[in-house]
Amino acid sequence: xxxxxxxxxxxxxxxxxxxxxxxxxxxxxxxxxxxxxxxxxxxxxxxxxxxxxxxxxxxxxxxxxxxxxxxxxxxxxxxxxxxxxxxxxxxxxxxxxxxxxxxxxxxxxxxxxxxxxxxxxxxxxxxxxxxxxxxxxxxxxxxxxxxxxxxxxxxxxxxxxxxxxxxxxxxxxxxxxxxxxxxxxxxxxxxxxxxxxxxxxxxxxxxxxxxxxxxxxxxxxxxxxxxxxxxxxxxxxxxxxxxxxxxxxxxxxxxxxxxxxxxxxxxxxxxxxxxxxxxxxxxxxxxxxxxxxxxxxxxxxxxxxxxxxxxxxxxxxxxxxxxxxxxxxxxxxxxxxxxxxxxxxxxxxxxxxxxxxxxxxxxxxxxxxxxxxxxxxxxxxxxxxxxxxxxxxxxxxxxxxxxxxxxxxxxxxxxxxxxxxxxxxxxxxx
Amino acid sequence: xxxxxxxxxxxxxxxxxxxxxxxxxxxxxxxxxxxxxxxxxxxxxxxxxxxxxxxxxxxxxxxxxxxxxxxxxxxxxxxxxxxxxxxxxxxxxxxxxxxxxxxxxxxxxxxxxxxxxxxxxxxxxxxxxxxxxxxxxxxxxxxxxxxxxxxxxxxxxxxxxxxxxxxxxxxxxxxxxxxxxxxxxxxxxxxxxxxxxxxxxxxxxxxxxxxxxxxxxxxxxxxxxxxxxxxxxxxxxxxxxxxxxxxxxxxxxxxxxxxxxxxxxxxxxxxxxxxxxxxxxxxxxxxxxxxxxxxxxxxxxxxxxxxxxxxxxxxxxxxxxxxxxxxxxxxxxxxxxxxxxxxxxxxxxxxxxxxxxxxxxxxxxxxxxxxxxxxxxxxxxxxxxxxxxxxxxxxxxxxxxxxxxxxxxxxxxxxxxxxxxxxxxxxxxx
Numbered sequence: 001x002x003x004x005x006x007x008x009x010x011x012x013x014x015x016x017x018x019x020x021x022x023x024x025x026x027x028x029x030x031x032x033x034x035x036x037x038x039x040x041x042x043x044x045x046x047x048x049x050x051x052x053x054x055x056x057x058x059x060x061x062x063x064x065x066x067x068x069x070x071x072x073x074x075x076x077x078x079x080x081x082x083x084x085x086x087x088x089x090x091x092x093x094x095x096x097x098x099x100x101x102x103x104x105x106x107x108x109x110x111x112x113x114x115x116x117x118x119x120x121x122x123x124x125x126x127x128x129x130x131x132x133x134x135x136x137x138x139x140x141x142x143x144x145x146x147x148x149x150x151x152x153x154x155x156x157x158x159x160x161x162x163x164x165x166x167x168x169x170x171x172x173x174x175x176x177x178x179x180x181x182x183x184x185x186x187x188x189x190x191x192x193x194x195x196x197x198x199x200x201x202x203x204x205x206x207x208x209x210x211x212x213x214x215x216x217x218x219x220x221x222x223x224x225x226x227x228x229x230x231x232x233x234x235x236x237x238x239x240x241x242x243x244x245x246x247x248x249x250x251x252x253x254x255x256x257x258x259x260x261x262x263x264x265x266x267x268x269x270x271x272x273x274x275x276x277x278x279x280x281x282x283x284x285x286x287x288x289x290x291x292x293x294x295x296x297x298x299x300x301x302x303x304x305x306x307x308x309x310x311x312x313x314x315x316x317x318x319x320x321x322x323x324x325x326x327x328x329x330x331x332x333x334x335x336x337x338x339x340x341x342x343x344x345x346x347x348x349x350x351x352x353x354x355x356x357x358x359x360x361x362x363x364x365x366x367x368x369x370x371x372x373x374x375x376x377x378x379x380x381x382x383x384x385x386x387x388x389x390x391x392x393x394x395x396x397x398x399x400x401x402x403x404x405x406x407x408x409x410x411x412x413x414x415x416x417x418x419x420x421x422x423x424x425x426x427x428x429x430x
Numbered sequence: 431x432x433x434x435x436x437x438x439x440x441x442x443x444x445x446x447x448x449x450x451x452x453x454x455x456x457x458x459x460x461x462x463x464x465x466x467x468x469x470x471x472x473x474x475x476x477x478x479x480x481x482x483x484x485x486x487x488x489x490x491x492x493x494x495x496x497x498x499x500x501x502x503x504x505x506x507x508x509x510x511x512x513x514x515x516x517x518x519x520x521x522x523x524x525x526x527x528x529x530x531x532x533x534x535x536x537x538x539x540x541x542x543x544x545x546x547x548x549x550x551x552x553x554x555x556x557x558x559x560x561x562x563x564x565x566x567x568x569x570x571x572x573x574x575x576x577x578x579x580x581x582x583x584x585x586x587x588x589x590x591x592x593x594x595x596x597x598x599x600x601x602x603x604x605x606x607x608x609x610x611x612x613x614x615x616x617x618x619x620x621x622x623x624x625x626x627x628x629x630x631x632x633x634x635x636x637x638x639x640x641x642x643x644x645x646x647x648x649x650x651x652x653x654x655x656x657x658x659x660x661x662x663x664x665x666x667x668x669x670x671x672x673x674x675x676x677x678x679x680x681x682x683x684x685x686x687x688x689x690x691x692x693x694x695x696x697x698x699x700x701x702x703x704x705x706x707x708x709x710x711x712x713x714x715x716x717x718x719x720x721x722x723x724x725x726x727x728x729x730x731x732x733x734x735x736x737x738x739x740x741x742x743x744x745x746x747x748x749x750x751x752x753x754x755x756x757x758x759x760x761x762x763x764x765x766x767x768x769x770x771x772x773x774x775x776x777x778x779x780x781x782x783x784x785x786x787x788x789x790x791x792x793x794x795x796x797x798x799x800x801x802x803x804x805x806x807x808x809x810x811x812x813x814x815x816x817x818x819x820x821x822x823x824x825x826x827x828x829x830x831x832x833x834x835x836x837x838x839x840x841x842x843x844x845x846x847x848x849x850x851x852x853x854x855x856x857x858x859x860x
Contacts, residue, residue: 392663
């Protein structure tokens, strides 16, 4: 008989990649779009159908399914220590209006696949494992994003979340009640021993460097601004170049400054002007006003502050040189998030156990894990997505990478939950 | 008795500035806006009221008023040679939706003031004088602009002009019929001995240089383009700077190139990006596409062509360096217009006779005169407008400058029409 320690090293415990892929494709049927993507926005009838399917799958695995007051799903697989804090694994199944099949769904169904694998291989854990599917991560129908994890972690009150209305004036609370998925907090865990979230990268770094797994060490901090440049509208024909006060010409210098300042802080610096409105926006009128958004991100608090300092100084200079009025309004500010070292190490060991090409990476996007990290030891697992494309119907991850991500999740979950193998169990029986 | 040559030198013949100002203010009551401007768009009920008032004023001066098929008003003061081609003077009385009191109206009412002055001072001319008020110069309700002079000069067919629809689907023809101002071409002159149009500058040059009168020698040629830059949408957080294909960053280089290339061709070069759309225009998405308009102008054909050559070469370079797709579509092309030397000289002599500070200037904007110049000897007279502002409710010209512009128009009209003073007439009788 092979000794337990050999038989049950995590490298030998692997998920069923084909089953996981089939589940991903089955969930993607609900709200499928003509271009191969998904439109299953939070708290819609299609979200209800998705939740129904996920609940059936969880119950088929013998999990105990509950919902908290904001509709977050918790599906528990018991551990040998029934009262121990669970290890939570999951993500979200709501999508953007023209979203893909993988954003969020991969993390939830990888968690389901971990549980299916444990069940199929009769592996017990010391701690319970809690599959989690967070409500309204995308925030596209009801702002803000990460609503379910935001309520869970106290970033947002239940009342405030329920009061948020969509464009038709329907509140999140009304929509949640209508699909029948408002539950009771008392039925659900409030503490996790750890939280692991597998997700597509939503960026191009892993693909560009040929890596299979990103060991996510945290999330970039973020500072957002609105900038308004004010010059003077004037007729394009009669106004000579030297007498213009062209707000668009000044705005181009702001766009360049944002890019230059962020690029100087590679690899983690990000600087983006995404929204940009020109007024009066007429072919033969020199623009008198431009409003634009600025999005700066970095993994380090001090560097992020330095980026903003340089940005403000640069804009002061542009205002002085051009004679344009420049107004800067901060609109959002989140500090960098640093994940738990033990959770990160568990992910890295899972990656090494499977010999997957990997690198440490910092999440540039927000995730439920970024909120959960405030209340529980947390880490994330990234897999590449084709061309870095996400929030798009063409979003794609390969079956190989999907399987790899789930295998790392399995390994790390077993490490955090305390693996108790069937062989060990058999030996105990003996 | 003072000899005729002394008595009737143009310097002694001056308009009644106060009467002209009062007429300008009286017309501006029709379609007055709360901010002190005018909304009297072409072929509206308010345009009809404006035409009614102008017609009454013309008839009160004994003029013969007719309208052609597109509604252009012709009001004739007879000359001693009744069959000679008339000297035409005028402009337009339609306005932008948030237009001012002076754009167009100044030229029409300065022409009326010239005729009132000739009547009051009993001055005859050899040629008839034809006050003209062109239909729909602004083009804001019905495109294109300069519709009435465009039909008159054959730039546009009557049928095509009448078929143009406003946003409610009403055609220019229907609107013209509804206000009762469609007339017969046969009743109106088809040839002018000369055409003079007084207008506010609609730019800042005269004010900047402290000049009262601009002797307009022609109009800038114009070349318009639409430019589309295509990169790749991507999430602002997870996409590092070096893996971006940011269409907005490329577009800033286009804006700068347009400005740089035009500025190098001072004083007549103009380069403007006025319309600018960013897609998807979302705060945390790197822009995948930008479309923008480019407006180049110059007084010289060859220089304008060289500007466009350099523009195309520069954009080829930007495309090669950034990897963005750049598509350039020409959307309009008008050659520079050169006014008639004799008409320009008549304007200059009028200016010198009054010792008004003046300079030669090239019109940067389109005017009815630019079309008329194709079929008749033409010139224009510019007066300053405050801060160069036009197409705006705050548009303003001083009573002093308005009077000066009308005095120059009077002088030049008398020169072109052949002045025959009452004293001369009395001598003839004797």
